[in-house]
Amino acid sequence: MRTPLYPLKRRADFLRVAALRRKWAMPGLVLQVAPNPADAEAKPRIGFTASRKVGGAVQRNRARRRLREAVRAILAPHAAAGLDYVVIAREETVVRPWGDLLRDLETAMRRLKSWRESA
Secondary structure, X not given: OOOOOEEOOOXXXXXXXXXXXXXXEOOOXXXXXXXXXXXXXXXXXXXXXXXXXXXXXXXXXXXXXXXHHHHHXXXXXXXXXXXXXXXXXXXXXHOOOHHHHHHHHHHHHHHOOOXXXXX
């Protein structure tokens, strides 16, 4: 069963997730995780970011699109309830082979102990 993901939109939420310093960096992405302060049983929320280090607007948008698809494939069915996720694009995100990008996301989730086996 695929867990629906809800967007993380407010800057304050991104800053709160970053301040907790619970992150894992992989060649294709950086994953940050923090508990949702409002509700421990809330649906998982996800936010995406790509800085200018990734490249111009075209590269940043492509990186975000690739990350969104990776999240739909890997994070959505295995996201733990009550957590907020921020996925940060890296320069390598745009050119990283698709299978490697998916493995990067899975590895980061497992290392951060936010992996939930799907039903």
